[in-house]
Amino acid sequence: MPKISPELLSILRCPVTGASLIQDGEELVAAVADESGVKPRYTIEDGIPLLLPPELLAAATAAGSAQHDPAAGTPA
Template sequence: MPKIMPALLSVLRCPVTGSALVQEGEELVATAADSSGNKPRYAIEDGIPLLLPPELMAAASTAGSDQHDAVSTGISGTDPAAGTA
């Protein structure tokens, strides 16, 4: 289980409650409850905290990789400022 560095953990905040986060196993847990009385939990994958609110996590995991191609993100192999194609 990768441990989040204390310096990083000290600046991370729950995107739902704005409260500090503490690591419990392979998750980060908010120190304050949300409006429904639950403390939001966030997964840690490969040492990276996934700080998406639970309702957005499902949508992010079902999004296909084809939605992030070079055309839709505006990434191309040319530099428009340089005037080359």
């Protein structure tokens, strides 16, 4: 499990609520709930926190896989 350093955690903020983040296993969790009463959660991949709101994460993941695959844009 990647451990985020306390120094980094002290400056990171939730992009949805602006609250500080707490590491919970392989995720970061906002210290404060959003308008719907849910504390946003963010995954950590290869030691890097993915601080995108959930509605943007799916779109970024889909777009990123096509943009970063050199073979995806070349004709066969």
